[in-house]
Amino acid sequence: MRELAVTGVGVASTAGVGLPAFIEAIQSGARPPFRDVRSDTFDGSKYPLAGIAEVRGFDPTKYLGNKGLRSLDRLTKLLIVATRLALHDSGLKKDGAWAASSPDRVGIVVSNAYGSLEAITELDRVATLEDARYINPSRFPLTVSNTAAGYASIWEDLRAVNVSVSDGNCGALDALECASVFLAQSRADALLVGGAEAMSEALVLAFDRLGALANGARLGEGAALIAIEKPEMAGSRAANILAMVAGYGTAFVPPEREGSLVHATPDAVEQAIAYALADAAMEARDIEVVISGACGLQAFDQAELTGILRTLGEGACVVAPKLALGETLGAGGAMGILAAIALMGAHAGGTAGGPTVAADLVLRGALRAAPRTALVTSLGYYGNASALVMRAPSR
Amino acid sequence: MGRCSAMAVAAARMALADAGLKQGELPRRRTVVVIGTTMGEAEILGELERDWIVRGPGAVRRAHIPRYGSTLLPIHVARATGAQGMVLALPAACAAGNYAIGFAADLIRSGRADVAITGAAELIQELQFSGFVRLAAMAPEKCQPFDLNRQGLLLGEGAGLLIVESEAHALKRGARPQAEIGGYGLSCDAYHITRPRPDASGSIRAMRDAIRRSGLSTGDIDFVNAHGTGTKQNDAAEAKVVREVFGTRRIPISSMKSMLGHCMGAASALEAIGCVFTLETGLYPPTIGYETRDPECDVEVVANVARTGKADIVVNNSLAFGGYNAVSVLARPGVLPPPQPAEVH
Numbered sequence: 189m190r191e192l193a194v195t196g197v198g199v200a201s202t203a204g205v206g207l208p209a210f211i212e213a214i215q216s217g218a219r220p221p222f223r224d225v226r227s228d229t230f231d232g233s234k235y236p237l238a239g240i241a242e243v244r245g246f247d248p249t250k251y252l253g254n255k256g257l258r259s260l261d262r263l264t265k266l267l268i269v270a271t272r273l274a275l276h277d278s279g280l281k282k283d284g285a286w287a288a289s290s291p292d293r294v295g296i297v298v299s300n301a302y303g304s305l306e307a308i309t310e311l312d313r314v315a316t317l318e319d320a321r322y323i324n325p326s327r328f329p330l331t332v333s334n335t336a337a338g339y340a341s342i343w344e345d346l347r348a349v350n351v352s353v354s355d356g357n358c359g360a361l362d363a364l365e366c367a368s369v370f371l372a373q374s375r376a377d378a379l380l381v382g383g384a385e386a387m388s389e390a391l392v393l394a395f396d397r398l399g400a401l402a403n404g405a406r407l408g409e410g411a412a413l414i415a416i417e418k419p420e421m422a423g424s425r426a427a428n429i430l431a432m433v434a435g436y437g438t439a440f441v442p443p444e445r446e447g448s449l450v451h452a453t454p455d456a457v458e459q460a461i462a463y464a465l466a467d468a469a470m471e472a473r474d475i476e477v478v479i480s481g482a483c484g485l486q487a488f489d490q491a492e493l494t495g496i497l498r499t500l501g502e503g504a505c506v507v508a509p510k511l512a513l514g515e516t517l518g519a520g521g522a523m524g525i526l527a528a529i530a531l532m533g534a535h536a537g538g539t540a541g542g543p544t545v546a547a548d549l550v551l552r553g554a555l556r557a558a559p560r561t562a563l564v565t566s567l568g569y570y571g572n573a574s575a576l577v578m579r580a581p582s583r
Numbered sequence: 584m585g586r587c588s589a590m591a592v593a594a595a596r597m598a599l600a601d602a603g604l605k606q607g608e609l610p611r612r613r614t615v616v617v618i619g620t621t622m623g624e625a626e627i628l629g630e631l632e633r634d635w636i637v638r639g640p641g642a643v644r645r646a647h648i649p650r651y652g653s654t655l656l657p658i659h660v661a662r663a664t665g666a667q668g669m670v671l672a673l674p675a676a677c678a679a680g681n682y683a684i685g686f687a688a689d690l691i692r693s694g695r696a697d698v699a700i701t702g703a704a705e706l707i708q709e710l711q712f713s714g715f716v717r718l719a720a721m722a723p724e725k726c727q728p729f730d731l732n733r734q735g736l737l738l739g740e741g742a743g744l745l746i747v748e749s750e751a752h753a754l755k756r757g758a759r760p761q762a763e764i765g766g767y768g769l770s771c772d773a774y775h776i777t778r779p780r781p782d783a784s785g786s787i788r789a790m791r792d793a794i795r796r797s798g799l800s801t802g803d804i805d806f807v808n809a810h811g812t813g814t815k816q817n818d819a820a821e822a823k824v825v826r827e828v829f830g831t832r833r834i835p836i837s838s839m840k841s842m843l844g845h846c847m848g849a850a851s852a853l854e855a856i857g858c859v860f861t862l863e864t865g866l867y868p869p870t871i872g873y874e875t876r877d878p879e880c881d882v883e884v885v886a887n888v889a890r891t892g893k894a895d896i897v898v899n900n901s902l903a904f905g906g907y908n909a910v911s912v913l914a915r916p917g918v919l920p921p922p923q924p925a926e927v928h
Contacts, residue, residue, distance in 0.1 A: 234640075291773065292788070302652060303622075303674070311710060312632040320713035328714035329776045329904050332621055333653060333674030338905025341773040347785060350771035350907060351682065354623070354653035354672040362671055369689045373796075375769065390632070393640050394648045438669045439612070442662045450649050459612075569649065570658045572670050 189368045189467050193422040193581070194431040195378070196278025196415035198270040199526055202241040202408040202514045205251070205269060207277075209244075210523075211530045213512045217546020219406070230389035238401040241408045241514045242387050252343070259326050261304045262409075263386035264336040270411035271296065271340045274380050278415035279427055281344075288425045289377040295348030296340055297367045298413070299359030299383035301518035303333040305390035336384060348376035357481055358438065358566040359383055360412075360521030361574035365436045367416060377421055382522030384411035405484030408514020412522035414529070431529045435470065435577035437463025442571050449570065452487040456573035457495025457565060464563065465499075468577035472500045475577070476559035477531060479524040481566045482551060483510035492567045493551065500563075505553030507531075507545050521566045525576065528562035531555075532580040585624035585650055588659040590742035591704040595660045598700065602746040603758060606665060610752070614666035615696040616657040617687040618744075619679025619703035621848035623653030623672065626708050656704055660744075668696050676903035677810075677845070679703045680743065680852025681911045685767035687747050692922065697752040702744035703852035711847065712738060718777065720814050726845075728811035728838035728870050729818050729884045731877035736812040739844025743852035745859075762859045765896070765912030765919050766796025772906030779820040779902060786824045789908035790900065794828075797912040798920035799896065801829050804912075806867050806897045808854050811838020812845050817902065822880040824900075835892060837885035841871045851901035851909065858897045858913045865894045 203213030248265040275281040280288050307330035311323045329335050334352035341350050349370050353363045360383035367381040387409040395401050422429055439459035443451040478496050482489040496506055509527040516523055531544050564576045627650045634642040657670035675682040680703035687699035715721050722735035753760055768789035774780040809821055839854050846853055866889050873886040896914040
């Protein structure tokens with residue numbers, strides 16, 4: 189991968205909308221309340237054993253106005269808000285108008301694991317309890333997985349590549365790889381890259397039935413995007429460079445038993461990290477902090493940690509921002525990238541030189557102040573893992 | 584596995600056999616699986632939802648839950664074939680095949696992989712079927728792309744997978760290439776979630792980009808495989824694109840959807856296979872059901888009967904919900920100019 193510059197971020201996390209709330213959450217390390225659901229999407233009290241957290245106080249009208257929101261679902265609204273914030277944070281837009289580049293040359297690559305379960309359930313209810321002939325045609329497009337990204341393009345006039353990626357928990361890191369290929373091919377000047385996942389009753393029900401939310405893991409939601417561009421593009425428009433994306437790796441290691449499906453494998457993590465380091469032309473000792481995807485799901489946390497320590501050594505510093513933000517699935521890797529940016533401290537919201545992540549979120553090792561390099565890791569549920577190497581911008 | 588994954592796995596096995604690649608011959612860690620889809624394992628989700636809605640949360644079968652997710656399509660294909668590189672699902676609605684094949688080719692060109700198992704899979708499920716009915720996009724009886732009296736699309740399903748290799752890898756193992764993948768173009772209308780932009784500017788941009796990125800000009804193209812769904816808006820917009828891109832030249836154009844149905848995410852992958860067939864045989868597939876010329880679709884439709892013609896280079900067009908436009912170029916081996924470095928805009 190040719191190094192790419194990160195020039196802006198946009199985020200709606202369980203800590204709230206915007207980077208300051210995100211940074212505060214990982215600095216305080218406060219776990220989200222066991223039950224933090226206030227939206228009207230469903231009645232969370234039906235799932236007393238499930239730890240769930242929504243984007244605190246999410247009010248899309250504050251960012252998007254009142255018009256045209258009714259036909260959108262929560263996933264789409266979260267993504268559009270993050271898109272708008274990232275475009276403005278990067279300086280590509282100012283006060284809603286293009287300030288650099290042009291609609292034809294800016295696109296979006298966004299990961300999402302499970303689509304709009306909100307819309308699918310809504311239509312399935314009508315089809316099952318009444319008749320399929322009565323489903324609302326204006327809601328039907330929301331059931332299609334790439335619709336959120338399509339709407340983000342409509343709202344923000346992004347006419348270059350528009351790509352949705354679905355690769356479970358690894359999707360957001362994989363989206364970075366896709367984006368790096370697209371930028372290398374000059375398919376855009378700048379791309380908004382990351383992930384989005386929305387809370388829905390179906391998602392809670394599924395994780396609850398699997399017993400995944402009872403022992404410390406919280407199901408979260410949110411959207412996180414970064415603006416990336418070639419360093420020369422960022423330089424020519426004097427953009428503020430927050431971090432560099434330096435290398436990517438991924439691997440799939442199937443379970444040995446034919447009948448197994450869900451599979452927590454340290455081997456895939458190990459391989460993905462080795463490829464990412466080679467891609468960034470770095471050694472294991474060059475990595476100062478690992479942002480893991482550990483979220484409280486024991487088998488997966490353990491496999492990921494094992495893979496990390498095998499590659500980077502027992503002394504590696506491993507942090508787990510998901511303990512504060514919740515598991516956000518398709519958006520998880522993007523939340524990890526944001527945590528890396530916050531830790532490396534180049535953003536105005538970061539506190540360069542000071543402790544930037546709560547001790548509660550440090551799984552292993554000692555976190556040094558203002559690390560210069562970070563490795564973000566994600567482990568999927570079926571045997572794949574991805575890793576991304578980032579570094580602080582040159583001083 | 585769910586039915587959608589099963590179709591993808593079956594197609595992958597057929598593709599490997601057709602490519603003469605035996606299990607164990609794949610460079611595992613240098614083999615990626617990139618699969619397009621709209622809804623992936625929609626049937627599994629439909630079953631889970633029905634159990635929940637009709638019988639309550641306690642009726643949802645635990646073992647069934649992990650079987651849902653688009654990511655399972657490439658996972659199952661990787662498991663069945665031994666691939667251990669990137670596993671990626673690209674949900675790009677009805678343009679997903681072109682997205683997947685194009686991106687897989689990009690991964691190989693950029694040195695990220697030697698072999699890609701790529702294409703798309705989609706199944707028909709009640710929700711999608713009723714959705715298209717409610718959007719008034721379905722034809723009552725027959726699908727008649729570009730016809731004056733066309734009334735809409737007919738849904739189909741399936742999986743179409745291709746084995747894409749670097750030239751070096753194919754040469755090394757003495758494989759006979761069936762076709763070469765040229766460039767591809769992607770753009771987004773940023774206009775409406777289901778309707779194409781009336782001036783078709785996004786679609787025009789994607790088609791020109793695909794041709795330019797192949798190092799070609801429009802005069803080099805022999806045949807256009809149309810998206811050709813048979814809806815009023817799609818076909819009119821697409822005819823406009825072809826007239827804009829090819830000017831006064833009456834390039835032969837046809838829609839396989841008149842015969843295969845609209846297989847949604849799988850469509851452009853299945854049609855890519857049809858394009859390879861065209862390159863190998865010189866046969867342009869017909870658009871069946873074509874009866875009456877539509878002045879709004881003033882293009883050279885290969886009407887009702889297959890036609891023979893020059894078939895060195897073909898364009899595979901696709902459009903999708905979300906304002907997606909994806910166009911790829913496929914060519915007979917050896918006729919494309921050598922790849923050029925990406926142009927700087």
